[in-house]
Each structure stands twice: as structure tokens, then as C-alpha cells.
Amino acid sequence: MDEINLLIIVTVISLFTSLLLAFFLITVKTKHKTSNYLFAFFLLLTALDVSEPLFNLLVDAPSNLGMLRNTFAFMQIPVFYLYVVSICYSDFRLKAKHLIHLLPLIIASAVLIPRFYAVDFASKVNFIENRQSMIELQFNHILIHIQIILYLIAVFTLLKKAKKLYLENYSGTSINSYNWLFQFTSVLTILYLIILVKNILKFSDYSEISDWIKIGVLLSQLFIICWYLLKALNYPNLFRTIDSKLQLVSHIISEEKSNDNLIPTEKEYDKDLSKLKNYMLEEKPFLNPTLTIQDVAASIQIPVRDLSLLINHKLEQHFYDFINAYRIAAAMEILQDATKNNVTILEILYEVGFNSKSSFNTAFKKHTGNTPTHYRKRLINSYL
Structure with a gap:
């Protein structure tokens, strides 16, 4: 079995599992709907991100839809951050102010308008063929990795504060959930670091190594998501215990x-x-x-x-x-x-x-x- 076929098979399995779990989270009856919806949205964004090999089979030419699919990756880590906030604080509600998290996606899309979204097909082809020298793609490449680093720091800071608030105000067993969630975020951080290496290789002369890393990332991502959901569904009361109005x-x-x-x-x-x-x-x-x-x-x-x-x-x-x-x-x-x-x-x-x-x-x-x-x-x- 060659590399391309293996990548397609792993992509299909990952897509099917992510979509199935997202559907389950959206339809299951629970009082914590916001958290479930956010994690389901995270799974859908993940599915959209990993669908690239299948998308390229169906659409083998540059398109606005294909570029939009790529830029939606800017929503993954912000949605995960909001999910962590929602499971830490019992009084979390989605508000208009949370739309600020769309800013990186808006910026990344805006810089592509002049020389990609707003031009003809031939110009799009030229843009993709010379992608390694295109300042817009380089900018977005740097922006998404800065975004990932900042959001992961924010998640770790949030978990540290939430754990301390819990220790200062509560006496139940939910403290274990913060330790476990910290471990999960650490694993996710390692995964993102591997993706960073993959993306660097993708724009180098070692693109084949990048594809093999992508297969490993897909399998790891699938395992991590299933592991997390199994834990969260088996212990639904581990989280959502802290009032956000509490002060350290x-x-x-x-x-x-x-x-x-x-x-x-x-x-x-x-x-x-x-x-x-x-x-x-x-x-x-x-x-x-x-x-x-x-x-x-x-x-x-x-x-x-x-x-x-x-x-x-x-x-x-x-x-x-x-x-x-x-x-x-x-x-x-x-x-x-x-x-x-x-x-x-x-x-x-x-x-x-x-x-x-x-x-x-x-x-x-x-x-x-x-x-x-x-x-x-x-x-x-x-x-x-």
C-alpha cells in the first residue's frame, strides 16, 4: 500500500469518527449543551482540516472554497479554548464579546482577498504554484502558529487559575479533573508542535516526510479525541463546578x-x-x-x-x-x-x-x- 492510499484511508476513518462523535454530542440529551456544542464544533473543524486529501481528489484546482477550508483552521484552537472555559466555569454563557476570537480568521481571509479570492482562475493557479514565495501565505503560516502558542498559554493559565480557585473554595473530588485536563492539553500541545514541524517540512524540499507525519498526526488525533470523549462522557460531573465571579x-x-x-x-x-x-x-x-x-x-x-x-x-x-x-x-x-x-x-x-x-x-x-x-x-x- 503506497503513501497516498494510506493517507486517504486514514483520512476517511478520522473523518467518519469525528463526524460521528460530533453528531452524538449535538444530539445527546444533557444540561451542559454549550460545552457539547463547542466540542462538537471543534470536532467538525478538525474534520474539515483533515479532509484535505479527499478534497483534493474532488477538486484538483485552486478555488475559493479550498482556500476557505484551509483558513478555517484559525477557528480550531479558539473554539477549544472556549470549550475549556465552559467546562471550568458553571456560569459560562456564549456572548457577543466572544466573537473577538474570530479576528485571526478574518485577518487571514482579508489578506488573501487581493491576490487570491478576488482574481481569476489563472491568477489563482499562479498563486498556488508560487505559494512558497507568496507573502500572504507566509504571513498566515506565521499567524496561525502564533495564535496556537498564545491560546495554549491561555488554556494553561486558565486551568492553573481554575484549579487554585477550586482548592480555595471547594472540597469535592473535581480537583482530579483539572489535573487530567492539564495532561490532555499537554498532549494536545505536543500534537500541535508536531504539526508545526510538519508544516515547516511542507514548505521545504522534504514534503514526503511531511505527508508521513500527517498520517501519524491523523492517527494520534483520532486516538486523543476518542480518549478524551470517553473520559468526559463516563464522568460528566467532573467539570463545571466553579463560579467565575470567585476571586483568588x-x-x-x-x-x-x-x-x-x-x-x-x-x-x-x-x-x-x-x-x-x-x-x-x-x-x-x-x-x-x-x-x-x-x-x-x-x-x-x-x-x-x-x-x-x-x-x-x-x-x-x-x-x-x-x-x-x-x-x-x-x-x-x-x-x-x-x-x-x-x-x-x-x-x-x-x-x-x-x-x-x-x-x-x-x-x-x-x-x-x-x-x-x-x-x-x-x-x-x-x-x-
């Missing part, structure tokens, strides 16, 4: 200082800390797996801002870790009780407020240096 504690402190507002005094901190500890020991709110800092603040009648400063800044401990410390202490009490040796680790983690075995094991090892199973075995051996 570092920003709150900066605002307090710039506005000359008084941060609570040591005496006020001690009073609030005493109230907080009594509440945690007596009411055991940490047993609630979805506990938030807003819930605690309402229960002990301390402003959320002050409570956040107390835990996340004064105690130098994220709310997430603060709550997990109590959960782990409760789990250790159960594990140390010889009469409860028949209680499984799974039963214990649910009883103390966790709802994920991986989160429980990670938190337990962070606080004790051992996994729950190993900790129990050591205790049993000490009794013998």
Missing part, C-alpha cells in the same frame, strides 16, 4: 491593600479560628462530600471573604486540604478501631466524606505518608 485570595489581599481596607486583626483571626474549629469538631461538616467554603461561612456566620483569608492565607492551607485533614483524621480513627477491621477501605472513604478512591488514597498518603491499606496492615501487625 491573592487578588483579594491586593485589593484590600490598594483600597486601604483593614485586613482582620490577629484577635479577630483567633476568634474566627476558634469558632471554625469548634464547628468542624462538633458538627463534622466535612462528612459532606460537596462541602464548599460558602457552606461553612453561612453556618458559622463569618463572611466568605474573611473565612477564605483565614484558611487560605492565614493558615497557609487551601480550603480543600483543610477539609481533607479532618476527613483523614476521621478515617484514621476508624482504621485504628480494632472492632472495625471488617469495614472496607471503600466504605470508610464514603463515610468520612470522600467520593473517590483515588482522591482518598492521594489525600491519605499526603497526610500520613502511607496508603490506607498499608496503614491498616501496619496497625494490624502492631496488634499481633
